[in-house]
Amino acid sequence: MNDTTRLAGPASRRDEATRPAGPARRRNGRTRLAGPAAVLSVVAVVALWLANGGIGPGEPLTSAGRVTGLVASDLLLLQVLLMARIPWVERAYGQDLLARRHRVIGFLSFWLMLAHVVLITAGYARTAPASVPGEAWSLVVTYPGMLLAAAGTLLLILVVVLSVRAARRRQRYETWHLLHLYAYLGVGLALPHQLWTGADFTASPLARLYWWGLYGATLAAVLAFRVALPLGRSAYHRLRVDAVVPEAPGVVSVYLRGHRLDRLPVRAGQFFLWRFLDGPGWSRAHPYTLSAAPRDNLLRITVKDLGDGSHRVGRLLPGTRVLVEGPYGTLTAERSSGRPPLLIAAGVGITTMRALLDDLGPAGTGATLLYRVRTRAEGVFRLELDDLARRHGVRIVHLEGSRPRHGSWLPAGWSAGDDAAALRRLVPDVAGREAYLCGPPPWMAAVRACLRDAGVPDDLIHSEEFAW
Structure with missing residues (x-):
């Protein structure tokens, strides 16, 4: 079984053992x-x-x-x-x-x-x-x-x-x-x-x-x-690039191996600041989230070429040393209240949602993923998402289409001017679900407003932006 197949499977026993029994939201309120x-x-x-x-x-x-x-x-x-x-x-x-x-x-x-x-x-x-x-x-x-x-x-x-x-x-x-x-x-x-x-x-x-x-x-x-x-942490874990795999046009996954990664306190949904020691410009860190639950011997990030230094990632060679700062972020399964999850992603935001599906475990039963893409061919993790749908019952809806003129978070032709009604048609039990969002900040703001209109409480809508 290759590494890609392993990453498409459920979370490891280490992840299950460290998952908290109740919602972290209440603990965070006390801290x-x-x-x-x-x-x-x-x-x-x-x-x-x-x-x-x-x-x-x-x-x-x-x-x-x-x-x-x-x-x-x-x-x-x-x-x-x-x-x-x-x-x-x-x-x-x-x-x-x-x-x-x-x-x-x-x-x-x-x-x-x-x-x-x-x-x-x-x-x-x-x-x-x-x-x-x-x-x-x-x-x-x-x-x-x-x-x-x-x-x-x-x-x-x-x-x-x-x-x-x-x-x-x-x-x-x-x-x-x-x-x-x-x-x-x-x-x-x-x-x-x-x-x-x-x-x-x-x-x-x-x-x-x-x-x-x-x-x-x-x-x-x-x-x-x-x-x-x-x-x-960088000196102890000695991370190196293991492989760079194309996922879609302009999108690659980077697989990384290192020493005792089971001791790295990271969860699916979190991100690191990465510095790849591949030449000039290595000192500038870039925030990339994990695109699969961490394994004892393997991490994966998935990067889209946006021209801000990310284009170098596709040219990384196996063996390139890596410095990391983190992990950061709270968009993890620790937030789960036990409700059926609704995951909504746009573009490369699918990386975080893909990792969360690994880590939600029993809380992911009955999960629905809404994936906003221009065309199905531009989608990332097509085989992995199909595998999750087949083996774990994850319902996956590709929201295909161009950007609408009226500013909807849905593609053109999906909402007819009423996003909340369109969302209820897509997910009839949306008011009883817990939502996780990842995508461009303005898009996430529109999704959050739509979820509120559809009856989802604000404290059950989880999102996070890279802070820079």
């Missing part, structure tokens, strides 16, 4: 402590500012500048912590939700930082007295750490401008990822002046303890989970 912790950290910062004479008889602009700077610093560090890939935080929230909160906190901290710069400069200028431009120049060239802070602020402005959705859509993934790394440098340059000259830091032992602790925890988390853990 989501990052949100309250973030609020408490801001409260602590404001309390320390008040304890150190925050509201006093001095210049009100300077006082306002101090508190906005302290809160901005706190949020900048929390923003880094959110994307530090801390495993228990990832499992509780999922990387897409963390990325959205990272984005919101990032913009909030950025505007607070700009308010801090303006208010402090204006406050000092009124006290001196001096002109605002003259005081700004004096602060940058005479105060310890301020030149570094000015350089860091300019880097953060650059990153924020390029993170606006309109600008980000025009960038290749590799370009945006490289530029986004400058945010770490910006944070590193912008914050130290607080340690050297900040009155709220130098005047209070408790404030020094808090800030040094937060700086230390942030640095330790980044080094441990963004550097040490990925390098350690």
Whole structure:
């Protein structure tokens, strides 16, 4: 029996043994402590500012500048912590939700930082007295750490401008990822002046303890989970490309082998950040989900050539070494409530659904898969899906057709303007099912709205986006 046949079968005994008995959704609700912790950290910062004479008889602009700077610093560090890939935080929230909160906190901290710069400069200028431009120049060239802070602020402005959705859509993934790394440098340059000259830091032992602790925890988390853990796992498991197999036009599956993959804590539906050591450009990581349940000696990913570096994957040679970061993601069988699953995929999103069918086990009984494709010939895993339908009773519906003009998630001619009614015709018992989605984000948003209209509770609709 070849590897492809094995991957088309049910989950291994290791997967069944580690599958939780009940829905993980409830457990995650009890472990989501990052949100309250973030609020408490801001409260602590404001309390320390008040304890150190925050509201006093001095210049009100300077006082306002101090508190906005302290809160901005706190949020900048929390923003880094959110994307530090801390495993228990990832499992509780999922990387897409963390990325959205990272984005919101990032913009909030950025505007607070700009308010801090303006208010402090204006406050000092009124006290001196001096002109605002003259005081700004004096602060940058005479105060310890301020030149570094000015350089860091300019880097953060650059990153924020390029993170606006309109600008980000025009960038290749590799370009945006490289530029986004400058945010770490910006944070590193912008914050130290607080340690050297900040009155709220130098005047209070408790404030020094808090800030040094937060700086230390942030640095330790980044080094441990963004550097040490990925390098350690890559060195231990020694992943290499075993084979590259065409699946459809522009789509290939990569089979990977390594050392003791049974100890790799990954489930079907999760993804890694992959770096293939095949030449220049290897340092840029790309997120690819597993397209089959992991086996003790084999992993598989399936990649579509989208031109953002993914075209190199089809040319990988057997034996190519691989570095991995992860696993990430919460779109797994752990979310199952026991209801019959409805899996809905578009395009290469079938990779995640294909892996989930392996791992759902008994919860997958009576599963229905709706697979949105332009033509059946462009579909991926045709033989494997036919095998699942024949052996495990999975009902598979190929939604063939071109994209409709009115923005429906269904192909042209399938909905007649009423997506919810069309969905009920396709899946009459849809309201009693649990849904898993994978595809382009706008498409998934349309599917989610349609499922709600068809009577599926929102907490039984599961989806996840790659966070970049």
